[in-house]
Amino acid sequence: MFYVGLYRLFCSGIVEIRKGQRNYPDNNYKSEVYMSKKIVIKLNGKDVEVEKGQTILQAAKAYGVDIPHYCYHPGLSIAGNCRMCLVNVALKNPRNPEAPAKWMPKPFIACQTTVSPGMEVDTESEKTKAIQQAIMEFLLINHPLDCPECDQAGECRLQDYSYEYGQDRSRFIEEKNVRRIKNVGPHIALWGTRCIVCSRCVRFLQEISGTGELSVFERGDRSVVDIHPRREVDNPLAGNVVDLCPVGALVSRDFLYKARVWFLEHTNSICNRCSKGCNIRVDSLDGNIKRIKPRMNMAVNEYWMCDYGRFGWKSIYSDDRLLSPLRQSAPVDWKTAYHELKDTLTKAKGGGIGALVSMYATNEELYLINQLAKKSLGIEMIAPLEVEVKNDEVFPKFTIPGDKQPNRKGFDLILGETVSYDQIMDEIESKSLKSLIVFGGIPDYQYKFELVEAAEDLKILILFDLMKSDLTRIAHLTFPMLSFAEKSGTYVNADGRVQRFDKAVEPNFPAHEEINILQKMIKIQSGSQKTLTPGAIFGRLAREHSSFKRINYKSLGDQGQNIVL
Amino acid sequence: MQKKEFKYKWNLVDKIYLPAVLKGLLNTFKHLFMPSFTYEYPDEPFNPAPRFRGEHRLKKDEKGRIKCTACFMCATICPAKCITIVAAPSPEEYGSDRNKYPAIFDVNELRCISCGYCEEVCPKDAIELSVKMPRVYTSREEFIYNRDKLASN
Numbered sequence: 188m189f190y191v192g193l194y195r196l197f198c199s200g201i202v203e204i205r206k207g208q209r210n211y212p213d214n215n216y217k218s219e220v221y222m223s224k225k226i227v228i229k230l231n232g233k234d235v236e237v238e239k240g241q242t243i244l245q246a247a248k249a250y251g252v253d254i255p256h257y258c259y260h261p262g263l264s265i266a267g268n269c270r271m272c273l274v275n276v277a278l279k280n281p282r283n284p285e286a287p288a289k290w291m292p293k294p295f296i297a298c299q300t301t302v303s304p305g306m307e308v309d310t311e312s313e314k315t316k317a318i319q320q321a322i323m324e325f326l327l328i329n330h331p332l333d334c335p336e337c338d339q340a341g342e343c344r345l346q347d348y349s350y351e352y353g354q355d356r357s358r359f360i361e362e363k364n365v366r367r368i369k370n371v372g373p374h375i376a377l378w379g380t381r382c383i384v385c386s387r388c389v390r391f392l393q394e395i396s397g398t399g400e401l402s403v404f405e406r407g408d409r410s411v412v413d414i415h416p417r418r419e420v421d422n423p424l425a426g427n428v429v430d431l432c433p434v435g436a437l438v439s440r441d442f443l444y445k446a447r448v449w450f451l452e453h454t455n456s457i458c459n460r461c462s463k464g465c466n467i468r469v470d471s472l473d474g475n476i477k478r479i480k481p482r483m484n485m486a487v488n489e490y491w492m493c494d495y496g497r498f499g500w501k502s503i504y505s506d507d508r509l510l511s512p513l514r515q516s517a518p519v520d521w522k523t524a525y526h527e528l529k530d531t532l533t534k535a536k537g538g539g540i541g542a543l544v545s546m547y548a549t550n551e552e553l554y555l556i557n558q559l560a561k562k563s564l565g566i567e568m569i570a571p572l573e574v575e576v577k578n579d580e581v582f583p584k585f586t587i588p589g590d591k592q593p594n595r596k597g598f599d600l601i602l603g604e605t606v607s608y609d610q611i612m613d614e615i616e617s618k619s620l621k622s623l624i625v626f627g628g629i630p631d632y633q634y635k636f637e638l639v640e641a642a643e644d645l646k647i648l649i650l651f652d653l654m655k656s657d658l659t660r661i662a663h664l665t666f667p668m669l670s671f672a673e674k675s676g677t678y679v680n681a682d683g684r685v686q687r688f689d690k691a692v693e694p695n696f697p698a699h700e701e702i703n704i705l706q707k708m709i710k711i712q713s714g715s716q717k718t719l720t721p722g723a724i725f726g727r728l729a730r731e732h733s734s735f736k737r738i739n740y741k742s743l744g745d746q747g748q749n750i751v752l
Numbered sequence: 753m754q755k756k757e758f759k760y761k762w763n764l765v766d767k768i769y770l771p772a773v774l775k776g777l778l779n780t781f782k783h784l785f786m787p788s789f790t791y792e793y794p795d796e797p798f799n800p801a802p803r804f805r806g807e808h809r810l811k812k813d814e815k816g817r818i819k820c821t822a823c824f825m826c827a828t829i830c831p832a833k834c835i836t837i838v839a840a841p842s843p844e845e846y847g848s849d850r851n852k853y854p855a856i857f858d859v860n861e862l863r864c865i866s867c868g869y870c871e872e873v874c875p876k877d878a879i880e881l882s883v884k885m886p887r888v889y890t891s892r893e894e895f896i897y898n899r900d901k902l903a904s905n
């Protein structure tokens with residue numbers, strides 16, 4: 188009997204471990220609280236119900252109690268080395284659950300300690316405050332008074348916690364440990380002295396990107412994050428370590444000294460550099476984009492983004508941007524362009540119209556193109572203007588898709604069956620297609636030579652594009668397009684999530700939104716019609732397409748919504 | 753509590769008015785013989801108290817470098833929004849202990865309300881309101897002082 192009991196005890200322990208749950212010191216003790224998923228702890232003297240297996244930090248956060256922390260990051264493993272999250276804890280004796288919880292002689296780190304039934308946590312007493320103050324003093328021992336020239340100032344945890352939990356003086360009179368400033372990668376600079384050795388960057392490069400370029404060198408208060416000899420932090424996810432760094436030790440070389448962060452205006456947006464559709468935040472100053480940061484969305488990009496998207500906005504300010512409509516490659520004003528459009532469309536009508544549409548077009552634009560094709564103008568064949576799909580770049584916990592087009596799903600859903608690109612090329616060559624509408628807007632794209640060559644023979648070529656290209660030279664009418672930051676709309680990412688992006692900056696030239704131009708085209712064909720906003724167009728789309736059912740432009744919020752399959 | 757209404761009782765002297773007028777005139781007359789406080793500016797030099805808030809000046813350190821590190825504190829606090837700064841990595845001759853400096857530092861003296869906040873907020877003690885009287889120009893552009901002008905002010 189005794190052996191059976193021991194065996195069962197052993198097995199229950201294994202089951203506990205297998206479930207990934209914490210193995211409590213005494214598995215024999217199976218009171219009701221241990222069995223249930225929810226347990227009750229006392230947080231600052233109040234009874235709160237928390238989930239079993241949560242850490243104190245997570246549990247407290249759920250109840251609006253923010254425990255200060257540096258090294259803990261929800262997307263990374265727990266290191267527990269900054270000690271900022273120390274809290275005083277009282278524990279129950281598991282062998283004697285009736286006895287009151289006993290205060291532990293030393294504080295616990297909240298980021299790693301899991302909650303246990305009857306636990307008491309104190310985050311705000313004088314004793315805990317004294318600990319937090321002492322930790323702040325330790326962290327600032329070697330820290331320079333660099334805030335006036337530090338790029339992190341304004342969004343620096345060290346500043347915030349210093350203000351909230353620290354003190355205004357230091358007792359450290361010895362010489363500070365000064366480290367060199369150096370460039371550790373094409374986009375990143377390391378200010379060694381500012382580092383508090385929280386190891387977030389090191390863990391990111393080991394766990395998420397798996398490249399491990401940075402490590403902590405030396406010991407004790409001399410320890411510092413540095414790069415391995417002859418290596419560079421140049422992987423395509425490297426930019427994330429700048430966002431991760433709670434202080435100004437890792438800074439973006441691109442953003443260095445460009446702006447003070449408290450002047451920046453933030454707009455929620457979606458990255459349009461690949462089919463993943465990472466949630467981003469566009470930071471702009473006086474209507475100019477200064478940087479792009481990832482935004483948390485656990486269903487898409489978690490906390491990260493890749494460097495292609497992070498620095499992709501640069502092409503918006505390229506000298507090759509189209510800044511006004513062109514007629515036979517000569518700039519004209521919008522009034523003339525619309526006049527010309529009317530003439531051109533009247534000429535084109537009556538058969539032989541094709542369209543090449545890129546998968547960078549928003550759902551709203553695609554909807555209007557579809558209207559134009561099916562209802563008013565009568566475009567006979569639509570083909571995708573595709574960019575070559577490369578191989579996925581796979582990292583341990585992040586994949587950068589090889590399909591760089593942000594709206595392939597939306598394209599397929601809204602336009603339905605389309606013909607292939609080659610078919611359009613054949614039709615142009617056999618002269619049965621006389622007019623072509625090219626809806627481009629692909630950043631950094633070169634049109635294929637055959638297309639440019641074939642397009643020379645077309646009767647009519649209407650082009651929508653971002654940049655000057657070979658096609659703008661021969662197009663009869665060219666309309667400048669807006670970049671993702673200058674308009675609003677929605678994309679459907681590769682996983683079928685509809686996500687909205689908002690206009691972040693005003694275009695710095697007199698521009699008309701593509702949806703307005705497309706609506707004008709429809710109006711020319713089928714008489715007067717109200718000009719609709721992106722939201723209204725999306726509403727129509729949602730009514731007409733079953734996949735978008737029950738999705739509302741507003742209710743998409745900043746996290747998006749999955750389409751109905 | 754009820755407010756008591758106060759009523760002034762006019763006596764005969766008040767009613768005549770003249771004594772009060774004479775009293776006032778006497779006061780004015782007295783000032784003719786008192787020392788004068790006005791300056792014959794600009795013929796006479798103006799020597800204000802050291803705390804006078806005049807034109808801005810950018811201070812330099814012992815090595816002759818501009819102390820300002822372009823931290824934007826002054827531009828942030830300025831209620832008149834008259835300070836324009838563009839930060840840049842500091843030039844070679846500034847040495848390795850200075851990384852950032854203002855490539856452009858403009859103060860629009862016309863918009864400035866001489867509140868002195870910029871001086872108070874500066875963490876580097878780099879800007880001050882000097883005792884210089886605001887000067888007079890004939891165009892608005894001349895009132896926008898650039899970095900070098902402010903440094904030599």
Ligand code: SF4
Nearest residue numbers: 333334337340343435
């Ligand atoms: S890291 Fe933070 S506290 Fe340190 S200098 Fe930069 S802004 Fe100041």
Ligand code: SF4
Nearest residue numbers: 382383385386388432
């Ligand atoms: S560089 Fe930043 S993220 Fe990396 S250990 Fe230092 S403080 Fe932490």
Ligand code: SF4
Nearest residue numbers: 830864865867868870
């Ligand atoms: S004195 Fe006041 S108004 Fe003038 S520049 Fe300084 S902060 Fe601005």
Ligand code: SF4
Nearest residue numbers: 820821823824826874
């Ligand atoms: S507050 Fe001082 S250091 Fe900062 S920008 Fe103004 S003058 Fe320069």
Ligand code: FES
Nearest residue numbers: 256258269270298
């Ligand atoms: S956040 Fe808990 S030890 Fe760093």
